Amino acid sequence: MTLLFTFPGYEELAKNLAGKLKCTQGDVTIRHFPDGESFVKLNTDVKNHEVILLCGLDHPDKKAMALLFFTKVAKELGAKSVGLVAPYLGYMRQDKRFHGGEAITSTIFAAFLSQHIDWLITIDPHLHRHKTLDEIYKIPAKALHAAHSIATWVNKNIDHPVLIGPDEESEQWVSDVAQQANAPFIVLKKIRHGDQDVEVSVPDVELYKDHTPVLIDDIISTARTMIETITHLKKSGMKPPICIGVHAVFAKGAYEALLESGVESVVTCNTIPHASNAIDTSDIIAQVI
Amino acid sequence: MTLLFTFPGYEELAKNLAGKLKCTQGDVTIRHFPDGESFVKLNTDVKNHEVILLCGLDHPDKKAMALLFFTKVAKELGAKSVGLVAPYLGYMRQDKRFHGGEAITSTIFAAFLSQHIDWLITIDPHLHRHKTLDEIYKIPAKALHAAHSIATWVNKNIDHPVLIGPDEESEQWVSDVAQQANAPFIVLKKIRHGDQDVEVSVPDVELYKDHTPVLIDDIISTARTMIETITHLKKSGMKPPICIGVHAVFAKGAYEALLESGVESVVTCNTIPHASNAIDTSDIIAQVI
Numbered sequence: 001m002t003l004l005f006t007f008p009g010y011e012e013l014a015k016n017l018a019g020k021l022k023c024t025q026g027d028v029t030i031r032h033f034p035d036g037e038s039f040v041k042l043n044t045d046v047k048n049h050e051v052i053l054l055c056g057l058d059h060p061d062k063k064a065m066a067l068l069f070f071t072k073v074a075k076e077l078g079a080k081s082v083g084l085v086a087p088y089l090g091y092m093r094q095d096k097r098f099h100g101g102e103a104i105t106s107t108i109f110a111a112f113l114s115q116h117i118d119w120l121i122t123i124d125p126h127l128h129r130h131k132t133l134d135e136i137y138k139i140p141a142k143a144l145h146a147a148h149s150i151a152t153w154v155n156k157n158i159d160h161p162v163l164i165g166p167d168e169e170s171e172q173w174v175s176d177v178a179q180q181a182n183a184p185f186i187v188l189k190k191i192r193h194g195d196q197d198v199e200v201s202v203p204d205v206e207l208y209k210d211h212t213p214v215l216i217d218d219i220i221s222t223a224r225t226m227i228e229t230i231t232h233l234k235k236s237g238m239k240p241p242i243c244i245g246v247h248a249v250f251a252k253g254a255y256e257a258l259l260e261s262g263v264e265s266v267v268t269c270n271t272i273p274h275a276s277n278a279i280d281t282s283d284i285i286a287q288v289i
Numbered sequence: 290m291t292l293l294f295t296f297p298g299y300e301e302l303a304k305n306l307a308g309k310l311k312c313t314q315g316d317v318t319i320r321h322f323p324d325g326e327s328f329v330k331l332n333t334d335v336k337n338h339e340v341i342l343l344c345g346l347d348h349p350d351k352k353a354m355a356l357l358f359f360t361k362v363a364k365e366l367g368a369k370s371v372g373l374v375a376p377y378l379g380y381m382r383q384d385k386r387f388h389g390g391e392a393i394t395s396t397i398f399a400a401f402l403s404q405h406i407d408w409l410i411t412i413d414p415h416l417h418r419h420k421t422l423d424e425i426y427k428i429p430a431k432a433l434h435a436a437h438s439i440a441t442w443v444n445k446n447i448d449h450p451v452l453i454g455p456d457e458e459s460e461q462w463v464s465d466v467a468q469q470a471n472a473p474f475i476v477l478k479k480i481r482h483g484d485q486d487v488e489v490s491v492p493d494v495e496l497y498k499d500h501t502p503v504l505i506d507d508i509i510s511t512a513r514t515m516i517e518t519i520t521h522l523k524k525s526g527m528k529p530p531i532c533i534g535v536h537a538v539f540a541k542g543a544y545e546a547l548l549e550s551g552v553e554s555v556v557t558c559n560t561i562p563h564a565s566n567a568i569d570t571s572d573i574i575a576q577v578i
Contacts, residue, residue: 034540035510036348037379042390059325061354068401069392077390090326101331101366103358112357221324251323 003044005070007055007063009273013087014054016282021289026051030066040069047078052085052289053117058249058272060090060109071116081118085285087271088247092126110136121288123271123281124218124246144284146246146269147173151180153267153279154214158242162186162211166229174216184208188232202236212264213241220245220268223254227261240264248274292333294359296344296352298562302376303343305571310578315340319355329358336367341374341578342406347538347561349379349398360405370407374574376560377536381415399425410577412560412570413507413535433573435535435558436462440469442556442568443503447531451475451500455518463505473497477521491525501553502530509534509557512543516550529553537563 003026006014018025026044033039051074055067071082091109094102110133113120120141125133133141154161154177163185165174171187178185186208191199213233217226226243233241240262248255248268255276258266270277292315295303307314315333322328340363344356360371380398383391399422402409409430414422422430443450443466452474454463460476467474475497480488502522506515515532522530529551537544537557544565547555559566 032350035379035538036350037382037394038350039383039394040392041388044390061321061325061327061351064354065350065394065398069394069397072397073390073392090324093326094328099330101333101362103329103362105326105328105354105358108358108361109354249324 002050004052010054013270020286038066046074051079051082054085056088057086057090058088083119084117085121087123089122089125095129107136114138147176149281151177154181160211161214162208164215200232205236213238215241215243219247221249222251223258230261248272291339293341299343302559309575327355335363340368340371343374345377346375346379347377372408373406374410376412378411378414384418403427436465438570440466443470449500450503451497453504455514489521494525502527504530504532508536510538511540512547519550537561
């Protein structure tokens, strides 16, 4: 039998996922003592079961020890395997020793996880110098794409959408969502007139004045790129956009700043628990388990 | 050559220790990003050197990943060995599966550390069901006693001290400090008159009315035991005591409550950085390295 456990914050995603996988939910107590130590107790018998743990790895330091304790006690108590569904995968940015003496945390963290779990599923990880997860993970590690979940949500919720990519780098990603949502898309273009003089243009804007602009990015952290893009859309006469992010990382104050920047609304996938979560990713996860 | 690095908070202890060991201090940058990830950068070349890291393991979850990154990058960059001086050792209380399904965090955490460091030195760890560190650590692991540091401090700072143990369990520990400080000691006695009716007596109190009571305990966490003991000392007519703890764990509000409970002062060893730190442990650490 397969048992699905979840760390605090992912209860709704766990429920959706368990429904789609037709598997039983296990119960685990995770507590943090005032002295900063963690307590982990499995309340469901795992003996001879395949265990899936749902635990996003935003704020990874807070969770790493509890995750270690979970995997160890599950194995000690007879779990056949422990797989991790981490809708957001932390420690993917320091993928190089940029300056002498720096720890390459992406590789070290991947080795730490590889040692304690049997497989990993994540959604749109930050792959830059590492081209695939297999370069750093020694276990089966699969990167899913939220494009399908986002396209489904856009289809269902937005009339006459036009998808917007904030820069040329986002073209492939935005065109993928657009194709699946059967919607048009445009990508903002930077025209350099000099070192400091950069003009941003919104191509074909006249075609889409009556459409609802849907601005898409993978991670919203400081929200600076989004807010800047919104300014350009406004200037060119478009309607207030709906902003979609895959991962609601949101630095302090960033969500509030984005809400006040003249958007229609801000919507994210449920990969990191946040007030803006509206796009369910249980479909794409369930498909590969 | 031996290089001594320190995590934030232990700078003074590191300076004292480096002075006594006549070793060079290494420089490391430890930063925490707003998204909860850690950054570690060695600013001193460790190639072919023996590395000592000073990092207490109070709030271990906050530090475990940075500690892992430190040990890995030090080894990658050619350190001959990485030893850990953790003046306070966390995860020592859950030394048993008290209820089914619980992770035995003392054992799992010890295995985690054993994998990444070459040796461990700590001070007065909470050894209860584990009788020695060797039961759970696979590396050389040494538990030092703060008694000598405390006795030296008492000798130097208190006229006519009488050392006080809060209960009979503390007798061995308090008598050890008393002997080294060449001072008398008393241990409070509980006399049971019934299930609910417990009388606490202060033996030989008449002998010590003019002495300065020095109340000693290993960990001050909630400070409840100390505050209760202070009430008994007051009732029996003793002077306001000086309270000494080895480890300044202090739950929220506990230090303030202790200060307001009628003490002369509160003093702790520098094993966990805290405003009350006054007793230096660099002597006992330097002796064994």
